[in-house]
Amino acid sequence: MSGSPLVIVYHRQPLEEVMVDGKIHYRTNKSPNGIVPTLKSFFNHLGEEAGSWVAWKTFDPEVGVDFEKVVTVEDPFGDYRVSRLPLTKEQVESFYHVTSKEALWPILHSFPDRYRYDNVDWETFREVNRAFAEAAAEEVADDGLVWVHDYNLWLVPLYLRRIKPDVKIAFFHHTPFPGPDVFNVLPWRREIVNALLDCDLVGFHLPRYARNFAEVARSLMGATMGEAIPVDPVLATPGMALSEPDVPEKVTFEGRDVLLGVAPVGCNASLVDSILATEENKALQAQLLSELDGRRLIMTVGRTDYTKGMVESLCAFERLLERRPELIGKVKMLATSVRAAAQMTVYEGTQRDIEGLVGRINGRFSTLDWTPVVLFGQAIPFEKLVAYYAIADVCLTAPLRDGLNLVAKEYVASKAGNPGVLILSEFAGCAVELPQAMLTNPYSNRSLDNALDTALATPPEEAAAAMAAMAKEVATYDLGHWAAVTREQFTKIDRVRAGARPTEAAA
Incomplete structure (x- = not known):
C-alpha cells in the first residue's frame, strides 16, 4: 500500500458493526450529528485516493484479537480505511478513564483542586499513544498528513515524528488550553509540550487557547513566538471573559515552525433546519407544547461532569422558585445530564449531586x-432534542469552563430567529461568538439569578431580535465553515516548510 494522503486519528470509530445473516457488516454511523461526519467530509477532497482513520477497539487478551484490524468502509463520503487499534479494557481504563479524565481533564479546565495523580500510570499512557502513532504511520503516505484529535493523544506526534520524520502532523484540541500557571501543575508538562512542538500545526477553538499554548511553549521550552496577528472580528469582541484580539501566527522551537490555528467548531445548522421542516417534527413540537399546557420551559443540557455547571443551574432554578412563588406551577425545567460511562468514577459524586x-x-x-x-440521564435523540429546543423559552447553558459548547449553538439554530433566550456562561468558548446571548457568571449566584429573572421578563420582540442576530452567526460559522478554514490551514503547512511566512501562505 502506498499510503493515504490523510489519516485522521480519533478515539471513536466512524462506523457501526452490524450482524447480517451471521456475518459482520460495517456501515456509517446512523447519527448525522456531531463531529465525526464533519471529519469524514475531509476525505471528499482526496480525489480518487482513499483516506484512513485510526481508532481503538477493545479485545480480551485471553481470547486474542478476534476482529479485523483494518477494514474498508463504504460511506457517502467515499470509501476509506479504518485501522482499529486493539486495546485491552485495562489499557483503556488506565489511559482514558484515569489518566485523561482524572489528571489531564481537570487541569485543562482550570480545576487544579480536582487533579488526581496517585492512580496515574503514565507509562501506559505513553504505550497507548505510541501504538496510535505506529498505526497512523502504517496508514499514511510518506508525504501525507496525520491529523490527531484531542488531549488523550497528546504524545502521538512525538512518536510519529520518530517513525516518519517528514510526515506532516496537525493536531486539534477540542478542550480549553490553560495558561502556564495552571498547565504546569502537570508533572509531564515538558514531555507533552515537546510532543506538540513536533507538529506542523496545532489548532484550537479560540485565540485565547492558542495564546495560552504559545505562552506555555515559551516558558517551558524556550520556544519563540511569531508575529501577533489580528483574529477574526467575530472572535474579538472586547470585554469578554475569553476575548483575545490577536494571536501569534506560530511558535518556533529548535528550528521548527509550528503554526497556530484558530477555528471554533460550528454546529450543523442546515441539518437542524431540515429536521425542523419535517411534518414529523412539527407534530412533535405541537405535542410537546400541548403537554406543557401554557407553562414556560427552561432547558439545560449537558454531560454529567463537574465542569458543565449542571449543579449550578439546578440550584439557580431552585432559588428562582424560592424567591418567586408566583412561578410555582407555571415554569418547568427539562434537565438532560447524560451519565458518564460506569468506569469514570470521577463523575460519580457529580451524578449523585444532580440526582439529589x-x-x-x-x-x-x-x-x-x-x-x-x-431529569433525563440518557441522551435525547437529536431529532427530539431539536423539537424541545424549538419550543423552549430559555436555554440555560452555564458551564464553569468549556472548550466551546455546541448546545448553545444548536439551541440558537433550532429557534430560527424566533423568540427565545440563551443564558450563556462567560466561560463557554462559544460566548465570544455570541455576545448577543444573556451572558452570566456561573460562579456567582446573583449573576445566575439576575439572568433567569431577566430572561423570563424579556419581551418577545427583544428576544427574537437577539436570537436572529445569533442565528445569522451560527448559520455562517457552521461546521462547513470550520472545515473550510481548517483545510486552508492545512495548505499553509507546505508553504511554511518551503520557507514562506504563515501570513504569506494564507494569501
Whole structure:
C-alpha cells in the first residue's frame, strides 16, 4: 500500500458493526450529528485516493484479537480505511478513564483542586499513544498528513515524528488550553509540550487557547513566538471573559515552525433546519407544547461532569422558585445530564449531586399536576432534542469552563430567529461568538439569578431580535465553515516548510 494522503486519528470509530445473516457488516454511523461526519467530509477532497482513520477497539487478551484490524468502509463520503487499534479494557481504563479524565481533564479546565495523580500510570499512557502513532504511520503516505484529535493523544506526534520524520502532523484540541500557571501543575508538562512542538500545526477553538499554548511553549521550552496577528472580528469582541484580539501566527522551537490555528467548531445548522421542516417534527413540537399546557420551559443540557455547571443551574432554578412563588406551577425545567460511562468514577459524586438536587426540588415544590424538574440521564435523540429546543423559552447553558459548547449553538439554530433566550456562561468558548446571548457568571449566584429573572421578563420582540442576530452567526460559522478554514490551514503547512511566512501562505 502506498499510503493515504490523510489519516485522521480519533478515539471513536466512524462506523457501526452490524450482524447480517451471521456475518459482520460495517456501515456509517446512523447519527448525522456531531463531529465525526464533519471529519469524514475531509476525505471528499482526496480525489480518487482513499483516506484512513485510526481508532481503538477493545479485545480480551485471553481470547486474542478476534476482529479485523483494518477494514474498508463504504460511506457517502467515499470509501476509506479504518485501522482499529486493539486495546485491552485495562489499557483503556488506565489511559482514558484515569489518566485523561482524572489528571489531564481537570487541569485543562482550570480545576487544579480536582487533579488526581496517585492512580496515574503514565507509562501506559505513553504505550497507548505510541501504538496510535505506529498505526497512523502504517496508514499514511510518506508525504501525507496525520491529523490527531484531542488531549488523550497528546504524545502521538512525538512518536510519529520518530517513525516518519517528514510526515506532516496537525493536531486539534477540542478542550480549553490553560495558561502556564495552571498547565504546569502537570508533572509531564515538558514531555507533552515537546510532543506538540513536533507538529506542523496545532489548532484550537479560540485565540485565547492558542495564546495560552504559545505562552506555555515559551516558558517551558524556550520556544519563540511569531508575529501577533489580528483574529477574526467575530472572535474579538472586547470585554469578554475569553476575548483575545490577536494571536501569534506560530511558535518556533529548535528550528521548527509550528503554526497556530484558530477555528471554533460550528454546529450543523442546515441539518437542524431540515429536521425542523419535517411534518414529523412539527407534530412533535405541537405535542410537546400541548403537554406543557401554557407553562414556560427552561432547558439545560449537558454531560454529567463537574465542569458543565449542571449543579449550578439546578440550584439557580431552585432559588428562582424560592424567591418567586408566583412561578410555582407555571415554569418547568427539562434537565438532560447524560451519565458518564460506569468506569469514570470521577463523575460519580457529580451524578449523585444532580440526582439529589432534582429530588429535593421536586420534593419541595411539586403539586398534584406539576413536577418542576424532569431529569433525563440518557441522551435525547437529536431529532427530539431539536423539537424541545424549538419550543423552549430559555436555554440555560452555564458551564464553569468549556472548550466551546455546541448546545448553545444548536439551541440558537433550532429557534430560527424566533423568540427565545440563551443564558450563556462567560466561560463557554462559544460566548465570544455570541455576545448577543444573556451572558452570566456561573460562579456567582446573583449573576445566575439576575439572568433567569431577566430572561423570563424579556419581551418577545427583544428576544427574537437577539436570537436572529445569533442565528445569522451560527448559520455562517457552521461546521462547513470550520472545515473550510481548517483545510486552508492545512495548505499553509507546505508553504511554511518551503520557507514562506504563515501570513504569506494564507494569501
